[in-house]
Amino acid sequence: MRARVFVTLKSGVLDPQGQAIQGALGALGFAGVQSVRQGKVFDIELADGADAETELKAMCEKLLANTVIENYRVEFGSDRG
């Protein structure tokens, strides 16, 4: 089973990396970029199991996301590159 986990910063949390990218895009001549926020995406292949959803949630809570400043969302079966 394939799952895709999205980990993004909670709104209101400063994203220095996103700001650096926004500055770089401006320096490269891309006008009109109002904001950039960077997150992570994990493509996870799991052995089929009844509680895959529970397992993935626990993986996010324990390792993949820092739930103090990050949100996570799990999509199943997506493999869209």
Place this chain on the structure above:
Amino acid sequence: MRARVFVTLKSGVLDPQGQAIQGALGALGFAGVQSVRQGKVFDIELADGADAETELKAMCEKLLANTVIENYRVEFGSDRG
């Protein structure tokens, strides 16, 4: 206008970060994890413009993705956290 850019490693490219995460998940007791591949996601807010798609493609080619080893995909109007 909001756009979400996905940057993922091309298949066949080694992902040491993904392997490290896979090992850590195993150490945390999550059995059944067959593979983990990590990528990046950028949430970009752009001023509305006719050629937003072209601009975003150019941003990916020039800065956001290393097209030698990475693929990128642009989704418009997505804001699903």
